[in-house]
Amino acid sequence: MANIIIVLILLLIGGLAVSKIVSEKKKGAKCIGCPYSGKGSCSC
Amino acid sequence: MKVALTGNPNSGKTTLFNAITGKIEHVGNWAGVTVDKKEGDIKKSLNKSSLSMTAVDLPGAYSMSPFTSEENITRDFVKNEKPDVLINIVDSTNLNRSLFFTTQLLELGIPVVVALNKTDMSRKKKTVLDVARLSKALNCPVVETVSTKSSQNGLEELILKVVEVRGSAQSVPYISEKVDFSQAQSVQSSDRRRYDFVKELVGKVETRKIKSNQQTRQDAVDRVVANKWLGIPVFMLVMWSVFSISQTHVGPLFADILVGWIDGFYVLVESLLGGDVSPVLKALLLDGIIGGVGAVVGFLPLIMVLFFMLALLEDCGYMARVALVMDRFFKKVGLSGKSIIPMVIGTGCAIPGVMATRTIKNERQRRTTAMLTPFMPCGAKLPVIALFAGIFFNDAAWVGTSMYFLAIGIIILGALIVVRITGEKNARSYFILELPEYRFPSFKRAAVSTMSRAKAFIIKAGTIILLCNAAVQIMQTFNWQLQVVAEGAENTSILASISSPFAFVLIPLGFGAWQLAAAAITGFIAKENIVGTLAVVFSITNFIDTEELALISGSADVAGIMGLTTVAALSYLVFNLFTPPCFAAIGAMNSEMGDKKWLWAGIGFQFGMGYVASFLTYQIGSLFSTGSFGQGFIPGLVLVSTLVGYVVYLMKKGDSKTSLKLSVSAKGV
Numbered sequence: 001m002a003n004i005i006i007v008l009i010l011l012l013i014g015g016l017a018v019s020k021i022v023s024e025k026k027k028g029a030k031c032i033g034c035p036y037s038g039k040g041s042c043s044c
Numbered sequence: 045m046k047v048a049l050t051g052n053p054n055s056g057k058t059t060l061f062n063a064i065t066g067k068i069e070h071v072g073n074w075a076g077v078t079v080d081k082k083e084g085d086i087k088k089s090l091n092k093s094s095l096s097m098t099a100v101d102l103p104g105a106y107s108m109s110p111f112t113s114e115e116n117i118t119r120d121f122v123k124n125e126k127p128d129v130l131i132n133i134v135d136s137t138n139l140n141r142s143l144f145f146t147t148q149l150l151e152l153g154i155p156v157v158v159a160l161n162k163t164d165m166s167r168k169k170k171t172v173l174d175v176a177r178l179s180k181a182l183n184c185p186v187v188e189t190v191s192t193k194s195s196q197n198g199l200e201e202l203i204l205k206v207v208e209v210r211g212s213a214q215s216v217p218y219i220s221e222k223v224d225f226s227q228a229q230s231v232q233s234s235d236r237r238r239y240d241f242v243k244e245l246v247g248k249v250e251t252r253k254i255k256s257n258q259q260t261r262q263d264a265v266d267r268v269v270a271n272k273w274l275g276i277p278v279f280m281l282v283m284w285s286v287f288s289i290s291q292t293h294v295g296p297l298f299a300d301i302l303v304g305w306i307d308g309f310y311v312l313v314e315s316l317l318g319g320d321v322s323p324v325l326k327a328l329l330l331d332g333i334i335g336g337v338g339a340v341v342g343f344l345p346l347i348m349v350l351f352f353m354l355a356l357l358e359d360c361g362y363m364a365r366v367a368l369v370m371d372r373f374f375k376k377v378g379l380s381g382k383s384i385i386p387m388v389i390g391t392g393c394a395i396p397g398v399m400a401t402r403t404i405k406n407e408r409q410r411r412t413t414a415m416l417t418p419f420m421p422c423g424a425k426l427p428v429i430a431l432f433a434g435i436f437f438n439d440a441a442w443v444g445t446s447m448y449f450l451a452i453g454i455i456i457l458g459a460l461i462v463v464r465i466t467g468e469k470n471a472r473s474y475f476i477l478e479l480p481e482y483r484f485p486s487f488k489r490a491a492v493s494t495m496s497r498a499k500a501f502i503i504k505a506g507t508i509i510l511l512c513n514a515a516v517q518i519m520q521t522f523n524w525q526l527q528v529v530a531e532g533a534e535n536t537s538i539l540a541s542i543s544s545p546f547a548f549v550l551i552p553l554g555f556g557a558w559q560l561a562a563a564a565i566t567g568f569i570a571k572e573n574i575v576g577t578l579a580v581v582f583s584i585t586n587f588i589d590t591e592e593l594a595l596i597s598g599s600a601d602v603a604g605i606m607g608l609t610t611v612a613a614l615s616y617l618v619f620n621l622f623t624p625p626c627f628a629a630i631g632a633m634n635s636e637m638g639d640k641k642w643l644w645a646g647i648g649f650q651f652g653m654g655y656v657a658s659f660l661t662y663q664i665g666s667l668f669s670t671g672s673f674g675q676g677f678i679p680g681l682v683l684v685s686t687l688v689g690y691v692v693y694l695m696k697k698g699d700s701k702t703s704l705k706l707s708v709s710a711k712g713v
Contacts, residue, residue, distance in 0.1 A: 002318070006325045013333060014514065017507045024507075030395050031628050033503030 045097045046125070047086070047206055050118060050149060051133035052142050053104030054480050056161045058082075060133055060191035061101035064090055064199055068496050069101065081117055090200050093207045100127065106141075108148040109231070122152060129206045130156045136166040136173060136188075137481065139250055143182075143242045144235075147218045150182065155209035158186040159202050164193070165481065170253035178249040183215045192486060262482050266365065270479070275369030282357065283448055288441035290350035291430055296439065298345030306338035324521055324528055331583055332517025333510060339579030340505050340572050343427035344498060350426060351497050354391065355490035361480045363388055368477055370452070377456050378463030380404045383413040387455065390420040391448075392497070394629035397422070401636050412462045414636045415646035416455045418625035419653075421447050423497065424504075424571035425621055431575050435606075436613040443614075447621055454622060454653055462649075465694045467701030504570060512566050513576045520581060539581070552680020553619055553655070554612030554662035564619065570626050582606060611665035611674070615658045623654030652687045659684050 024032045049057045058069050065084030086097040105118040122130065132149050134142040149156055158179075166173060179186040185205040189198040218241045224230040254260065268274050289295075313334060317326055357363055367384040374383050382404050390397025397417040404410040421429060421444075433443035519539035523529050529537045535544075540558045547561035555561075563577035578584070582605055608616065624630060624647050634643050659680050666674035 002320045003322050003325060006317070006321055006329060010325070010329060010333075010514075014511065017510050020503065020507045021511075024503075030632065031393060031500075031504075032507050033500035034393065034395075 045095045045129070045210065046100060046127040047097055047129045047131055048100045048102055048122060048125075048127035049131050049133060050102050050122065050145070051104060051161075052106055052135060052138075052145060054478065055104065055133045055135040055142060056191050057104065057133050058101055060131075060159060060161065060189065060199070061099055063191045063197065064203065065099055068492055081121060086203060090203045091207075092200075092204065095207065095210075097203070097206070099131075105145065107145055107235075122149070122154070127154060128210055130154050131159055131202065131206065132156050133159045133161050133189075136160045136163050137169065137171070139173075139246045140242060143245065144238060146182065147238060147242060150184065150214060150218075151216050151220070153214055155212050155214050156182075156184045157202065157205045157209055158182060158184060159189045159191075159198075160186055161189050161191055163188045163198075164190045165483070172251040174249040178245075181217055181245055181249070183217050185209060192489075194488075265482065266479070269362070270365040270368050272369075272372070275365070279366055279369060280445065280449065282362070284441050284445045286350060286353045286357070287444035290353060291346055291433055291444055292439045292441050295346035295349040295430075296434075298349075299342060302345055303338075303342045306334075306342060310334050310338065327521065328514060328517050332514045332580055335583070336513030336517070336576040336580045337505050337510050339584065340427055340509055340576045341502065343430050343575065344501060346430045347423065347426050347501065348494050348498050351392075351423065352490050352494040355493045356485040356487075359483070359485035359489055361482045364477065364479055368479065371477065373456055374459070377459035378409070378468060379413060379416075379459045380406060380409040383409065383416075383459075386413055386417045387420050390417045390422060392423055394418040394420070394422045394625045395632045398629060398632040398636050408462075408466050408468055411637045411639065411642045411646075412459055412466075414633050415462070415642070415649060416458045418629050418633070418650065419451045419454050419458070419622055421451055421621055422571070422625070422629075423501070424626065427572050427575045428567075428617065428620055431578070432613050432617045436608070436610050443617075447617070450618070450657070451621070454657065458649065458653060461691060461695060465691075465698040467698040501572075504572065505576075508570050509572055509576045512569055512573050513580050516562065516566060516577050516580045550619075552663070552674075552676035552683070553658045554615045554666070554674050555608060555619075556675070557607050560606070560608075560616060564616075564623075567620055568624065568627060570628075571620070574620055578606070609666075609669075611662055611669055614665060615662035618661045619654050619658035621654075622650070622657050624650040652691070656684050656687060 021032055049061055051057050061067065061082065061084065062069055064086050066087050067082070067084045069082055081103070082101045084099055084101075086099050091097050100121065102118040102121055108119055108122075121127075130149055130152075132146050134146060146156070146158060160173065160175065160178075163173070173188075175186050175188060185208070187198050187202045187205055189202055191197060191199065218238065220234055220238060223234040269278055271278075310330060314326075314330055317329070367388060370384045370387075374380070383401075385403070386397045386400040389400050394417060397420065398414045401410050401413045401417065404413055426444075429444045429447055433439055433441075437443050516539060519542070520534065520537050521528055522538055523536050524538055524541065534540060535558070539562050543558040543562040543565060546565060547556050547558045550556050550561055550564075559578070559581040562581060563574045566573040566577045584605065606613075630643075630647065633646060634640075637643050637646065663673050663677055663680065666672065
């Protein structure tokens with residue numbers, strides 16, 4: 001039971017990370033998390 | 045309703061754009077920071093009308109006849125997209141230059157509102173401006189603004205005027221005669237007449253106490269800071285101070301606290317898991333995710349302090365002086381004077397640095413700059429520098445400083461090689477860099493910039509780095525038959541089998557262990573991964589408190605855990621900093637170079653340069669520290685000699701191209 005919970009937690013963490021990457025890429029981010037990176041603009 | 049922000053470079057357009065939209069686009073106290081247009085809705089607190097207003101921040105331009113690609117963006121937007129109103133941001137400390145562009149904008153038929161910006165600086169110089177007279181002379185509203193101030197900055201009045209002039213016809217204060225653009229003389233004489241008009245106008249509305257030809261305190265500072273000979277040692281001292289404060293003194297104080305919290309969280313999760321959980325899952329969660337991500341995040345305070353200090357340096361106007369000091373070196377090796385701008389931007393992140401190369405007109409110079417910009421240590425490389433400086437060099441500030449200057453040296457050498465290979469060693473370029481006035485840096489702006497970068501760092505750590513560390517942990521745990529590898533048999537894991545062939549090539553560089561090769565490989569996804577992977581493969585969660593680390597491992601010293609000598613550690617750092625950047629930056633190189641041959645040559649060049657620099661660091665360092673060359677000297681020497689020989693061959697080939705060009709031009713063909 002404990003192992004199943006841990007697997008679920010790991011899948012949740014991984015899923016959240018992947019969904020964040022996908023959403024950032026959809027916004028046009030060249031580098032994940034970068035506040036200056038978006039569609040047509042990237043000027044740190 | 046669309047409102048375009050136009051004006052000369054460094055007139056404060058992006059600062060004003062951020063102030064009216066609430067956005068956090070990057071600003072810098074120097075010309076050429078914005079190279080592309082940006083859009084944002086004007087804040088409701090400033091926009092009292094019922095209209096929805098979008099502001100468009102455009103790159104700086106000196107005139108409507110474009111000389112650079114960013115001026116093209118501005119001209120094309122204003123002419124083709126027909127915004128409803130133009131806000132022309134005018135630097136009130138330099139009216140003579142700024143109003144030339146204003147008179148051109150007024151001819152377009154779009155209503156214009158002039159934002160007379162930086163009026164606080166004009167007042168400080170006791171310059172008196174007759175705003176009402178200027179407004180009357182230009183036939184458009186003129187509003188005094190100080191976009192760096194959070195209140196009483198004139199922005200509400202500015203937006204009010206924008207709403208008022210919407211839809212109105214713009215009358216022209218200066219009528220230029222017909223210009224034949226195919227005739228340089230016709231263009232020049234037209235520009236001269238326009239300048240005369242502006243000069244006369246400025247004479248009527250401006251009363252200066254300090255004449256522009258008078259020497260000021262700023263000029264006195266520049267005589268030292270931007271001096272041909274003193275500029276470099278001053279820059280070295282500045283960078284050493286920045287690293288000393290961020291990596292040795294202030295940064296570690298906060299890092300110790302943060303690492304304490306991460307360690308506490310690790311212990312808490314470990315105790316919650318208990319003894320029933322599978323060791324594989326336990327290791328994945330604790331060592332792969334919490335340990336790996338925690339090791340990277342532990343460096344956040346050091347990086348934040350460093351970014352904060354670099355932001356202050358940029359804001360006060362110092363970085364523009366650095367650009368000036370470096371300019372003469374870059375010109376000598378065939379780069380554009382403008383090449384320094386992408387490289388300074390590249391100290392934050394290589395991607396915008398590479399993208400900033402688009403302001404360089406000459407194709408070879410642009411591609412060479414895009415190839416060399418990633419050599420500058422970017423923000424992602426800072427945790428790697430901090431890790432090695434901390435573990436192997438007792439947090440010495442010279443490590444980070446020397447990496448910056450080594451990067452500059454490699455860039456100059458690289459440019460020299462490329463210019464010879466391409467057969468353009470006689471090419472010379474000219475670049476006029478406008479020096480902004482020194483000002484007291486804004487702590488608020490530096491804090492906002494630092495916080496947004498810190499947020500980006502955390503997001504990156506929680507996404508890409510987390511997934512990579514988890515993958516590394518899984519690949520380290522299993523072999524190709526998907527069986528858990530036994531303790532002590534880690535060499536049979538998937539990760540070891542993938543990394544070992546690479547590790548073999550790295551023996552002459554002093555780090556032939558598969559773990560170190562694996563970290564270098566994951567570094568191509570994101571450079572911070574090097575720290576995360578080292579944490580996972582060596583099961584280290586705390587790279588900050590190295591005394592504690594040595595105690596836990598039972599090893600006599602930290603170097604023993606990673607199997608590195610001090611010289612090898614420096615070599616490993618050099619290799620990771622000067623081999624190709626992350627894939628995202630390579631993608632930016634691809635789009636800016638626009639040529640696959642250049643891209644692959646660039647990546648090959650970066651690999652070669654990193655390998656040779658690392659080889660020299662290790663072998664020469666070993667010779668001095670132990671009296672003999674290090675491991676794998678002979679095979680390494682053969683490989684390095686082959687690389688160098690090939691580059692020399694290409695350079696000779698390029699020289700013959702140059703001679704051919706010269707003889708053709710001498711014959712007047």
